[in-house]
Amino acid sequence: MRGIRPDTMIRFLQRLLMTIAILLASIPCAFAETRTISWDPVTTYTGGTPLDAGTINYTAYWTTDPGLGSLHAIGPSLTTTSTAFDPDVLGMTRGGTVYFTARAVLSTGEASPLSPAYAWVVPPAPATPVAPAAPTGGIIIKKK
Numbered sequence: 001m002r003g004i005r006p007d008t009m010i011r012f013l014q015r016l017l018m019t020i021a022i023l024l025a026s027i028p029c030a031f032a033e034t035r036t037i038s039w040d041p042v043t044t045y046t047g048g049t050p051l052d053a054g055t056i057n058y059t060a061y062w063t064t065d066p067g068l069g070s071l072h073a074i075g076p077s078l079t080t081t082s083t084a085f086d087p088d089v090l091g092m093t094r095g096g097t098v099y100f101t102a103r104a105v106l107s108t109g110e111a112s113p114l115s116p117a118y119a120w121v122v123p124p125a126p127a128t129p130v131a132p133a134a135p136t137g138g139i140i141i142k143k144k
Contacts, residue, residue, distance in 0.1 A: 033126075037074070038082030042104040042112065051106070060102045061114075062090065068101055068117055077105075092122045 037060055044050050058078045061071040062085075072090065075083030092098050099117040 033086050033088065034084050035087065036082055036084045037100060039102060039115075041081050055107045057105050057107075058102055059105065060100065062092065062098045062100050064093075064096065064098055066099055066117060066119070068099060068114055071101070074100075087122050094122050094125050097121050 039058070042051065042056055042058075058081065059076045060074040060078070060083055061068075062074055063069060063071050074085045074090065087094070097119055099119050101114045101117050103114050104112040
């Protein structure tokens with residue numbers, strides 16, 4: 001980022017990747033289409049100086065590019081450290097690989113670099129329920 005001094009750059013969201021992995025692995029694919037990603041809050045500058053509470057927002061992104069090009073925002077200007085998303089609503093291809101990343105932004109506009117990418121395979125669509133088979137082997141009984 002041009003014009004930003006290294007000593008004021010916000011720390012990477014280093015634990016984002018582990019938290020995303022745990023959350024995505026713990027959600028049953030067959031019943032829930034809404035997923036949640038979360039990360040630890042950024043509390044200091046890269047130099048270790050504490051940030052003031054309430055001065056930071058986060059933006060989470062996804063892309064199909066492992067080099068993190070063509071980013072799509074999942075949740076812009078989030079004041080919390082998590083956001084929910086639906087893969088279908090965001091246009092993620094079922095069975096395809098997407099990459100998540102995030103950045104922190106101070107109220108002054110200073111932004112952290114993107115966090116390292118986390119790869120995730122979008123689960124296939126849940127199976128469509130099928131109708132039960134028709135009864136067979138029946139007989140007709142004539143009443144007397």
